[in-house]
Amino acid sequence: KQEVTQIPAALSVPEGENLVLNCSFTDSAIYNLQWFRQDPGKGLTSLLLIQSSQREQTSGRLNASLDKSSGRSTLYIAASQPGDSATYLCAVINSNSGYALNFGKGTSLLVTP
Amino acid sequence: DAMVIQNPRYQVTQFGKPVTLSCSQTLNHNVMYWYQQKSSQAPKLLFHYYDKDFNNEADTPDNFQSRRPNTSFCFLDIRSPGLGDAAMYLCATSRAGHGNTQYFGPGTRLTVL
Numbered sequence: 665k666q667e668v669t670q671i672p673a674a675l676s677v678p679e680g681e682n683l684v685l686n687c688s689f690t691d692s693a694i695y696n697l698q699w700f701r702q703d704p705g706k707g708l709t710s711l712l713l714i715q716s717s718q719r720e721q722t723s724g725r726l727n728a729s730l731d732k733s734s735g736r737s738t739l740y741i742a743a744s745q746p747g748d749s750a751t752y753l754c755a756v757i758n759s760n761s762g763y764a765l766n767f768g769k770g771t772s773l774l775v776t777p
Numbered sequence: 778d779a780m781v782i783q784n785p786r787y788q789v790t791q792f793g794k795p796v797t798l799s800c801s802q803t804l805n806h807n808v809m810y811w812y813q814q815k816s817s818q819a820p821k822l823l824f825h826y827y828d829k830d831f832n833n834e835a836d837t838p839d840n841f842q843s844r845r846p847n848t849s850f851c852f853l854d855i856r857s858p859g860l861g862d863a864a865m866y867l868c869a870t871s872r873a874g875h876g877n878t879q880y881f882g883p884g885t886r887l888t889v890l
Contacts, residue, residue, distance in 0.1 A: 695876040698879070705884075706883055707881040708820070708867065708869075708880050708881040709881070710881075715876060724862060753820075757846055762875065763827075763871070764825075765820070767819035769819045
């Protein structure tokens, strides 16, 4: 059974800092890995999707990497802003499970002015 | 804008009183999903539709059912809500095929009294 773990569970940084969020998964047989953002009481916004054959994806100040063999992904946020405050979730789709996203519990990020 | 819409955003029901949550999409995607997210937990897939084909996750309680009358709409029916069913219910859609991005609606927060 795929287990997705995110460390740390919560993170507080001052505005302007670069930061890294970590995601690990136990079964490396995945189709892809996706990073989402969730604001309090809201739905999920897709940030980046990395296919299993890719090593990284970039969008603006965000960069996600994937090391499938070691079961790890990182989300790098450059020059953090208070508007980045949210919960960040990673999720994988297993190769043998079809469509289900297997989520971690998320990292709650607070960027202070 | 093409999007995933969920109604209502907040739903309060009484213990044992049936409730229906609604999802619609303008993306014309083949696949629609229902996830359950309890407080401080990871979202968990309940079931999904590939066109009209219904796919139930093995551990989804019998209390939960779904209908998809057409491409645009999908409903989640909870026949006899218990206190443990209080959660955020997230609808998502994607194009057919493994590894495609899932797009989420804003969610419906269900409270059971």
